[in-house]
Amino acid sequence: MTDREPARILLADDHALVRRGVRLILDSEPDLTVVAEASDGAEAIAQARTERPDLAILDIAMPRLTGLQAARELSRILPDLRILILTMYDNEQYFFEALKAGASGYVLKSVADRDLVEACRAAVRGEPFLYPGAVNALIRNYLERVADGEDPGRTITDREEEVLKLVAEGHSSKEIADLLVISVKTVERHRSNLLQKLGLRDRLELTRYAIRAGLIEP
Numbered sequence: 001m002t003d004r005e006p007a008r009i010l011l012a013d014d015h016a017l018v019r020r021g022v023r024l025i026l027d028s029e030p031d032l033t034v035v036a037e038a039s040d041g042a043e044a045i046a047q048a049r050t051e052r053p054d055l056a057i058l059d060i061a062m063p064r065l066t067g068l069q070a071a072r073e074l075s076r077i078l079p080d081l082r083i084l085i086l087t088m089y090d091n092e093q094y095f096f097e098a099l100k101a102g103a104s105g106y107v108l109k110s111v112a113d114r115d116l117v118e119a120c121r122a123a124v125r126g127e128p129f130l131y132p133g134a135v136n137a138l139i140r141n142y143l144e145r146v147a148d149g150e151d152p153g154r155t156i157t158d159r160e161e162e163v164l165k166l167v168a169e170g171h172s173s174k175e176i177a178d179l180l181v182i183s184v185k186t187v188e189r190h191r192s193n194l195l196q197k198l199g200l201r202d203r204l205e206l207t208r209y210a211i212r213a214g215l216i217e218p
Contacts, residue, residue, distance in 0.1 A: 006029075006030065006031050006032055006033040007031060007032050007033070007054045007055055007120065007121075007124045008033060008035045008051070008052075008053040008054045008055070009026060009032060009033065009034045009035060009053055009054070009055045009056070009057060009120065010034075010035065010036045010037075010038065010044060010047055010048055010051060010053040010055070010056040010057070011023060011026075011034050011036070011037050011038070011057050012037070012038040012039070012040070012041065012043070012044035012047075012056065012057065012058045012059060012062065012067065012070065013039070013058075013059040013062070013086070014039050014040055014059065014061070014062045014063055015059075016039070018059070018109070019037050019039075021112075022034075022057070022086070022112065022116065023037070025112065025113060025116055025117065026116070026117070026120065029117055031121070032117065032120055032121075035051050035053055036048075036050075036051045036053060039062070039063075040062045040063040040064040040065060041058070041062050041063075041064055041065025041066055041067060041069050041070030042064040042065045042070070043064075044056065044058060044062075044065075044067075044070045044074070045065070045070055045073055045074060045077075048074055048077075048078055048081060049077070049078075052078070053081065054081070054082060054124055055081070055082045055083070055084065055120060055123055055124055056070075056071075056074060056081055056082070056083050056084070057084045057085075057086050057116075057120070058070055058071055058083065058084070058085055058086065058103075059085075059086055059087060060085060060087040060089060060094055060098075061087075061089075067085055067087070068085075068094070068097050068098060068101050069101075071083050071085070071098065071101035071102050071103050072101045072102065074102070075101065075102030082104055082123040082124060082126070083101075083102055083103045083104060083105075083123070084103060084104065084105040084106075084107060084119055084120065084123050084129070085098040085103045085105070085106045085107065086107050086108075086109060086112060086116065087106070087107075087108065087109060088108070088109045088110070090108055104122075104123050104126075104127070104128050104129065105119045105122060105123050105128060105129035105130065106129075106130055106131065107119045107129065107131060108131055111131070115129075115131060155197050155198070156193075156194060156197055156198070159180075159190060160190050160193060160194055160197075161215065162180060163176060163180070163187060163190040163191060163194065164194055164206060164209070164210055164215060165210060165215045165216060166179060166180075167191060167194075167203060167206050167207070167210075168203075168206055168207040168209075168210035168211070168215060168216050169216060173187045173188055173191070191206075194206060
């Protein structure tokens with residue numbers, strides 16, 4: 001998609017009146033255009049396969065397949081497709097299910113005239129869009145998990161962090177093994193796990209990550 005081409009949108013809702021109203025909002029924007037409509041989740045999947053839109057806007061409560069079921073399948077078969085949920089449900093469970101299903105945004109129909117265009121543009125840019133109530137739900141969920149002893153923002157274990165710090169400081173696997181009183185093989189396994197978990201390639205990238213994480217000084 002070039003800068004001059006409008007984002008191609010698939011709109012799925014089982015109410016024709018809702019689709020018509022949403023289409024009026026979107027088609028009035030020069031950078032957005034609805035290229036297909038569907039009245040249920042199964043039809044949305046079929047239309048997406050045929051039209052290959054940039055963005056799918058899905059209602060939750062639809063016949064045959066719900067919007068959440070359709071989102072899961074679309075995320076699997078068309079991983080580059082952006083997905084927005086447009087719903088009447090201000091419901092935390094639906095919101096979290098939508099995120100798990102691959103949606104990058106959650107918009108309430110009650111404020112669609114205010115939020116939908118911005119949500120579409122954010123999704124096309126690869127950015128999330130959450131209405132204020134959803135942000136509050138995310139923060140509340142995070143705080144509850146912290147209170148339960150979890151660390152939701154952490155992806156590596158305490159031992160992996162120790163290995164990461166020593167790798168970034170320039171120690172060899174043998175030196176790290178001696179310092180932590182573990183085998184060289186265990187050190188190499190931790191290093192491999194770190195690269196995989198953090199999506200990094202080598203010691204240099206591990207060192208940069210350790211600096212950003214505040215484990216060592218630049």
